[in-house]
Amino acid sequence: MDELPEVTVPPPPPNLVPRPEALEALREKVLANQGQQSYTIALTAVEGMGGIGKTVLAQMLCHDPRIRKAFPDGILWQTIGKESEIKPELRLRAIVEALRRETDKAVKPGMAAADQYRLLMRDKAALLVIDDVWNADDIVPWLAESTRSRVLFTTRDTSIGGVVGAEEHWAEQLSQLEARNVLKKWAGVTAELPPEGEELIKECGRLALGIAIVGAMLRGKPKSFWQRTLDLLRSAELDKVSAQFPGQHKSLFRALHASVEQLDDLQRESYLALAVLLEEMPATPVIQQTLWGTDASDTAEIRERLISLSLVQREAVGESFKLHDLQLDYVRRPVSGSGSAESDSRRRAPQFTRDPERSLAVCSPVGRPADASGEPPLRAGVCWQT
Numbered sequence: 588m589d590e591l592p593e594v595t596v597p598p599p600p601p602n603l604v605p606r607p608e609a610l611e612a613l614r615e616k617v618l619a620n621q622g623q624q625s626y627t628i629a630l631t632a633v634e635g636m637g638g639i640g641k642t643v644l645a646q647m648l649c650h651d652p653r654i655r656k657a658f659p660d661g662i663l664w665q666t667i668g669k670e671s672e673i674k675p676e677l678r679l680r681a682i683v684e685a686l687r688r689e690t691d692k693a694v695k696p697g698m699a700a701a702d703q704y705r706l707l708m709r710d711k712a713a714l715l716v717i718d719d720v721w722n723a724d725d726i727v728p729w730l731a732e733s734t735r736s737r738v739l740f741t742t743r744d745t746s747i748g749g750v751v752g753a754e755e756h757w758a759e760q761l762s763q764l765e766a767r768n769v770l771k772k773w774a775g776v777t778a779e780l781p782p783e784g785e786e787l788i789k790e791c792g793r794l795a796l797g798i799a800i801v802g803a804m805l806r807g808k809p810k811s812f813w814q815r816t817l818d819l820l821r822s823a824e825l826d827k828v829s830a831q832f833p834g835q836h837k838s839l840f841r842a843l844h845a846s847v848e849q850l851d852d853l854q855r856e857s858y859l860a861l862a863v864l865l866e867e868m869p870a871t872p873v874i875q876q877t878l879w880g881t882d883a884s885d886t887a888e889i890r891e892r893l894i895s896l897s898l899v900q901r902e903a904v905g906e907s908f909k910l911h912d913l914q915l916d917y918v919r920r921p922v923s924g925s926g927s928a929e930s931d932s933r934r935r936a937p938q939f940t941r942d943p944e945r946s947l948a949v950c951s952p953v954g955r956p957a958d959a960s961g962e963p964p965l966r967a968g969v970c971w972q973t
Contacts, residue, residue: 591681592673594663596649596716598903602772602799603643604765609758610647616756617648617714617737618657628708628733630726632748633741635758637913638796638839641741644758645716648739658714658736661686666718667725668866668912675728679704686711701728708733716740719867719912723750760793769795773802773897783813790820792838796897796911800842803897804849819845831920836913843917846896857881857889858898861910862918869907870899 617631635641648654649662663685665678679700686707687694693706712735720726720742729738730751740753748755761769766788767780774780791797804816819825825841832840847855857879864870870878876886890906893899899908910918 591677591684592665594665594681594685596662596664597646599646599650600643600900602769603647604768604772606640606644606647606761606765608762609644610651613644613648613756614651614654616754617654617739619754627752628729628731629737630748630751630753631737631739632751632753632755633739633758634745634748634755635741635743636794637743637836638794638911639758639760640795641758642718643795645718645739645741649714649716654714658712660711660713660736662714662716664716664718666867667721668719669721670866672865676700679728682715683707686713704729705731708736711736714739720744720747723747726751726753761795761798763788763793766791766793766798769798770802773799774805775807781810781813783817786817787813787820790817790838791842794836794839796913797839797842799897800839800846803895804846806895816845819848832916839913840917843898843914846898847917849896850892854889854892858893859918861899862915864910864915866912866915867909869902869909871905871907 613631613633620629633641633645649664655662663682665682683694683700683703687703691707694703698706708731711733714736715729715738717725717729717738717740720740721744726738726740726747740747741758742748745755747753767784770784770788771777771780787801788798791801801816801820805813820841825844828840828844830837847858850858860878861870863878864874872883872886872890875881875890876883879886879889881889887906890899890908894901894908898914899910901908
């Protein structure tokens, strides 16, 4: 039987900075009109560019006392992303299992998961968060008749809310005060920021992820390093790098590239090798060692370095980590004009191949595919089962 996806709300990230005004605005929108007669479950779309903090805002909402009181039957979470291989049927089954109680007599064994979900939601007061939605079809399975429940989803695509009839909420950038606090937390600054701090925030476009990356670079560094980092973010070289990433995220990719440049050759090569991961796929210690060709000690050292620079996000349990999808975009895109070590590491980065005989995902260096037996000729290993 296929394993059901997790449904619990992810814990807030480290160095979380409260955003009371942003939280209040979203909370009021979610609680508005709750309990009014409606043929379909209420929908709220949290919209905004990548890296702005939509997911973190949704996490803060889930932990809010008023929200928890308003949805006593549960607050549940699903992450979609662009590359999810989890079928909607499995997601529905996971939510049904979390919502179902012994008193729910209408739900019978053998019923389709979609039917069970719709029957359950009629009498529930639950909040379902669907994170990182890229297509309106991702919302359709969660439509149901319910007067007390709500589906909240986060998305970069502002057209999806209109297509599914959701109430739209725009996630704003950090305020200047919030941006200062994020930078201070990540940089480990307890007093006032150095004068360069305001300019660094500006260079990051007040994007939470970019500020976190820059702050992590500056932690424990002398004050002279702040000016050096500012000069680097404004350099012509980073202009060329950010130009290779279309869209709204040039300031973020500049910060990301500047942080990657702080890594030594082995660490940089290891980071770029993560390009083979799928979105929302945890890199477990086994995957880390397989991709990097390192022993447990070296793997731990590289992992902690990447986490300390906010280049990856540690999972709540164990030694696994994930990449934000924008970080994944960065490691997957060859950056011309960079150092030879970086270009070479991209060429040697492993890739995932599928062995249909054993239904296993195997990783092997680019250009050296697995043979018919599924065993690649060079450093590689089974990374996960499907």
